[in-house]
Amino acid sequence: MSLPIVFYIFAFIFGAAVGSFLNVCICRLPKGESIVFPPSHCTRCDYKIRFYDNIPLISYLLLGGKCRSCREPISVQYPVVELLNGLLALFLFIKFGPTPTFAVLFLLCAALVVITFIDLEHQIIPDVISLPGIVVGLICSFFLPWLGWFDSLTGILLGGGSLLLVAYGYHLLTGKEGMGGGDIKLLAMLGAFLGWRSVPFIIFAASLAGSVIGVSVMLAKGKDSKLAIPFGPFLAFGAVLYIFYGRQLITWYLSLGRGGGG
Structure with a gap:
């Protein structure tokens, strides 16, 4: 219309x-x-x-x-x-x-704008946004037919749990903290708003974008650069990309596998 x-x-x-x-x-x-x-x-x-x-x-x-x-x-x-x-x-x-979908996703995107600019400047993701955001996302899922409370709840567990495992594994291997708790809570919030299917896509898109930017910064400033690049903005980028093009990109990617099967 x-x-x-x-x-x-x-x-x-x-x-x-x-x-x-x-x-x-x-x-x-x-x-x-x-x-x-x-x-x-x-x-x-x-x-x-x-x-x-x-x-x-x-x-x-x-x-x-x-x-x-x-x-x-x-x-x-x-x-x-x-x-x-x-x-x-x-x-x-x-x-x-x-539609209600517009209202809910606008609320999410507005929160991501705040998180992105704060994380870029201060390297923190405020709990005052991410923790209530998890609850709000779960509540909104009851009113969105394309999401549903079970997908939202699973998204919270998968989003927070996956990064928690990565952080724990990195700490075991290196003895250093490689990912902050703010990123874990942020991905749990994204899973609450967008469902569990979004989580692998967001992680992949964020990791790819982060790698490109990280390598570019390293080449520009030298291999010994100690610049810390926050991961929150890349998670936000992955979430926005999923909102607008996620399903199309996933369908395109799966079609490549079918096309290559001979």
């Missing part, structure tokens, strides 16, 4: 507006601060941001990327997050329309 273009425009605007709130979460959650109080303000001069300076994307452009009061530069992260979340909302709406 084709909808008037205004619906798609609204989906993007809605996503960008939520992205403005996600920036608050990204900034405050690692510090243990409230995401409600105080209201949005400049972190340098404490200037209280007015509503007309808080319009997603537009205000950043009109202000030239600087605080109205102290004229200090505003991080480019703010419009990037707003644009990214707006595009995610738009593409989800195009794929799923005004």
Whole structure:
């Protein structure tokens, strides 16, 4: 069913507006601060941001990327997050329309945006997102006919359990911690929202993307580079890829095996 273009425009605007709130979460959650109080303000001069300076994307452009009061530069992260979340909302709406699936997957993607930017900067995945996310994903499964509570519960166990085994095995072999508990909880949350079938795909896509980026960084900075690359953003990438193209890619991959059978 084709909808008037205004619906798609609204989906993007809605996503960008939520992205403005996600920036608050990204900034405050690692510090243990409230995401409600105080209201949005400049972190340098404490200037209280007015509503007309808080319009997603537009205000950043009109202000030239600087605080109205102290004229200090505003991080480019703010419009990037707003644009990214707006595009995610738009593409989800195009794929799923005004359905419960859109609402649930938009909630998941918004959480993944926050997790990605926090993990990139601080190398942590806040439990305040992943642990409630596991519960919320399981609850949502009761209202999504394509998922179901059993697939969700199995996804939690498979997602968390698989990475837990990997982490345990790595520790036994090397005596070092190779994967944080945050990644384990994140994959359990993804299994809760997307079901157990998504877990192998997400792990494969995340590992492949992580390897490509890791090798690229090593080649750029030298073999002795000690740069730690968080795995959470790659798990988030794998989950988003599964949402939009997972079934098509799995079908394509299986068709290669059938085609090669002679």
